[in-house]
Amino acid sequence: GAGVSQTPSNKVTEKGKYVELRCDPISGHTALYWYRQSLGQGPEFLIYFQGTGAADDSGLPNDRFFAVRPEGSVSTLKIQRTERGDSAVYLCASSLRRDRVMFFGPGTRLTVL
Amino acid sequence: DAKTTQPNSMESNEEEPVHLPCNHSTISGTDYIHWYRQLPSQGPEYVIHGLTSNVNNRMASLAIAEDRKSSTLILHRATLRDAAVYYCILSYKLTFGKGITLSVRP
Numbered sequence: 001g002a003g004v005s006q007t008p009s010n011k012v013t014e015k016g017k018y019v020e021l022r023c024d025p026i027s028g029h030t031a032l033y034w035y036r037q038s039l040g041q042g043p044e045f046l047i048y049f050q051g052t053g054a055a056d057d058s059g060l061p062n063d064r065f066f067a068v069r070p071e072g073s074v075s076t077l078k079i080q081r082t083e084r085g086d087s088a089v090y091l092c093a094s095s096l097r098r099d100r101v102m103f104f105g106p107g108t109r110l111t112v113l
Numbered sequence: 114d115a116k117t118t119q120p121n122s123m124e125s126n127e128e129e130p131v132h133l134p135c136n137h138s139t140i141s142g143t144d145y146i147h148w149y150r151q152l153p154s155q156g157p158e159y160v161i162h163g164l165t166s167n168v169n170n171r172m173a174s175l176a177i178a179e180d181r182k183s184s185t186l187i188l189h190r191a192t193l194r195d196a197a198v199y200y201c202i203l204s205y206k207l208t209f210g211k212g213i214t215l216s217v218r219p
Contacts, residue, residue, distance in 0.1 A: 004156075035209070042200055042209035043157065091156050099145060099204040104156030 002026070004105035006092050012111045013082055021077040021108045025094030032075050033102065034067055035091040043091055049075060050098060082112045117201045122214040125191045133186040133213050135201030140181050145204045148175065148186045150197040151212070157200065160186065191217045 005024045013019050025032050030051055035043035045059040049069045057067070064082075069075040079086055089109050093102040118136045125131040137146065145164050149157040161168055161175045163184075168175040174187040188195055200212040 040211075042198075042211050044209070093156070101147075101159045101162065102149075102157075104158070106156050 004092055004094055004103050006090075006105040006108050008108060009106065010109045010111075012113065014113050015082060015084060017082050017112075019079050019082055019110065021079075021090050021110070023075045023077070023092030023094075023105060025073060025075070025092070026103055027073075029094035029096055029103075030072070031095045031098045031100070032069060033093045033095075034075070034077050035093065037089045037091055037107070039088075046077070048098070055098075079110075082110075084112045086110060087112045117203060117210055119199075119201055119210060119213045121211065122216065124216045124218065125188075125195075126218050127193060128190050131188040131191045131195070131215065131217075133188075133199050133201075133215065134183065135185070136183045137201070137203055138182045140203055143204070146175065146177060146181075146184050147202050147204065148173070148199060149202065149209075150195075150199045152197045157209075160199070191215075193217050193219060 007022045011019055032049040034046040036046055037043045047054055047060055047067050048056040052069055052072045064080045067077045089107040091104055091107045093104040095102045145162050147162040148160040150160050151157045161170055161173050163175045163177055176185045196215055196217045198212040198214050200209045202209055
């Protein structure tokens, strides 16, 4: 079966623009996670979904960041008014349920010019 | 959140065993200990996890201290393909630190 996929693989945008990053989890996985990874750092937790609801969004850095998972499968991370500091690799992972093995996607590299 | 601490880097020779340590002194009774590794330009990959007892799988072994405040990932025979960043994380919030960068010398 297919693993976690993320699109686009690379996104270059200008400061102030809006971007959407998509994650397709493994079918049947109810838990979905978004992480952000800056160069030389480990992944930083952003948000965790259980089903359609955001069970823990405490890692979102500010209100410019928002994520949805309307049907409990595909998730979209939305960033408004992008800033250069938002440049990073955004990783998505899914698991059967929380505290089970996570399967990561390849990430989306976001560059804000 | 319960946190983990790991050394920044370790070196090993090919075909030799490698012991990667992790401290998690604030672990709670229900936290699982997970290890992931990340190759360059890839997402993290699951290695192994455990709760109290030592665990073995085809990739590695996990030795968990009796008080659960530390654990050690054991690669029995390091290969060049094992060169990666290894992360030890606990279940709550599954927050990663910087991990251990493992270098393997041929």
